[in-house]
Amino acid sequence: MLALLLVMMSSSMLAARTAAAMLYDDIEISWGSDSFFYMDGGDVDTLALGLDRTSGSGFSSKQAYLYARFDMDIKLVPNNSAGTVATFYLMPDDVPWEYHDEVDMEFLGNSTGEPYTLHTNVYVNGAGSREQQFQLWFDPAQDFHTYSIEWNPKYIIFLVDGTPIRAYSNGGAARGGTAFPTWQRMRVEGSLWNADEWATQGGRVKTDWTQAPFYAYYRNFRVTPCAPSPGVAWCGDEPPESAWFDQRLDAAALHRVQAANMIYDYCADQKRFLDKGLPKECTTD
Numbered sequence: 320m321l322a323l324l325l326v327m328m329s330s331s332m333l334a335a336r337t338a339a340a341m342l343y344d345d346i347e348i349s350w351g352s353d354s355f356f357y358m359d360g361g362d363v364d365t366l367a368l369g370l371d372r373t374s375g376s377g378f379s380s381k382q383a384y385l386y387a388r389f390d391m392d393i394k395l396v397p398n399n400s401a402g403t404v405a406t407f408y409l410m411p412d413d414v415p416w417e418y419h420d421e422v423d424m425e426f427l428g429n430s431t432g433e434p435y436t437l438h439t440n441v442y443v444n445g446a447g448s449r450e451q452q453f454q455l456w457f458d459p460a461q462d463f464h465t466y467s468i469e470w471n472p473k474y475i476i477f478l479v480d481g482t483p484i485r486a487y488s489n490g491g492a493a494r495g496g497t498a499f500p501t502w503q504r505m506r507v508e509g510s511l512w513n514a515d516e517w518a519t520q521g522g523r524v525k526t527d528w529t530q531a532p533f534y535a536y537y538r539n540f541r542v543t544p545c546a547p548s549p550g551v552a553w554c555g556d557e558p559p560e561s562a563w564f565d566q567r568l569d570a571a572a573l574h575r576v577q578a579a580n581m582i583y584d585y586c587a588d589q590k591r592f593l594d595k596g597l598p599k600e601c602t603t604d
C-alpha cells in the first residue's frame with residue numbers, strides 16, 4: 320500500500336511539471352464559445368480568443384492550484400486595440416466574491432501606435448485596489464512574449480520574459496498580517512473582452528468595431544506547482560528564510576524595471592488613501 324502510494328506520488332509529481340504542448344489538454348473554453356479557434360502550429364497549438372460586438376471569449380485551466388508558477392506566451396491584438404482588454408489571471412471557483420482572492424495581469428489596448436498598459440492587481444479576501452501598471456519595453460502585439468505569475472507562500476512575482484516587474488510579498492504576522500492569498504486553490508484564466516468604458520485613455524477612446532473581430536493569441540501554457548524542500552510537507556510550511564523562495568526574485572532586475580517602466584503604483588498614490596492611510600503592505604516593507 321505504501322509502495323503504491325509512493326509510486327502514485329512520484330508519478331503525479333512528474334506529471335505536475337507540465338511542458339504543455341497542447342493547450343486544449345490543460346484548459347477549457349469557459350465563455351464565448353463561438354468566438355475562439357485553435358491554430359495548429361506543429362509542436363505547440365495556439366488559442367485565438369476572439370472579440371466582436373456580440374461577445375468576447377475566455378478560458379479556464381482544468382486544474383486548480385495552491386502555489387505554483389504559471390507561464391503563458393501571449394500575442395496581443397495588433398493595430399487599433401483601443402477598448403479591448405486581454406487577461407491572464409488566477410481566480411478560485413465557488414468562493415463568494417467578498418472572500419475571493421485573485422491575481423491579475425490585464426493588457427489594456429490602445430490606439431494604433433500608442434503603447435499598451437499592463438495592469439496588475441492582487442485581491443485578498445475580496446479586497447483589491449492594489450494596482451501597479453507598466454508600459455512594456457517592446458510591442459506586445461508584434462510577437463509572442465512570456466508572461467508569468469509565480470505564487471509561493473512568500474511572494475507573488477509577476478514576470479515578463481523572465482524579468483520580474485512586480486513582487487507582492489507576504490508580510491505575515493511579522494508585518495502586522497498584511498493580506499496575502501494563502502488558502503484558495505486558483506485556476507488560471509484568460510480572456511479577451513470589451514472594456515471601452517474605462518480601459519483606454521481613461522475610457523475616452525472607444526472600441527472601433529469596424530476592425531472587429533479582434534484576436535489575442537495564447538500558447539505554450541506551463542505550470543510548475545510549488546515543490547517543497549526535502550523534509551517539508553508542503554510549501555506553506557517552508558520557513559520564511561527558505562532559499563527556495565528568495566532565489567526566485569532578482570531584486571536588482573525588479574528595481575530596474577520598476578524605475579523604467581512602472582507608470583502607476585497604488586503605494587505612491589497618497590491622494591487616493593487620504594482617509595484611511597496607505598495600505599499596510601505599502602508602509603511596512
Ligand SMILES: *[C@@H]1O[C@H](CO)[C@@H](O)[C@H](O)[C@H]1NC(C)=O
Binds near residue numbers: 397
Ligand atoms: C496592422 O497595420 C499594418 C500597417 O498599418 C497592416 O499592414 C496590417 O495588416 C494590420 N494588421 C492587422 C491584423 O490588421
Ligand SMILES: *[C@@H]1O[C@H](CO)[C@@H](O)[C@H](O)[C@H]1NC(C)=O
Binds near residue numbers: 428430434436518
Ligand atoms: C495609451 O496611449 C496614451 C498616449 O500615449 C497613454 O497615455 C496611455 O497610458 C496608453 N494606454 C492606455 C491603456 O490608455
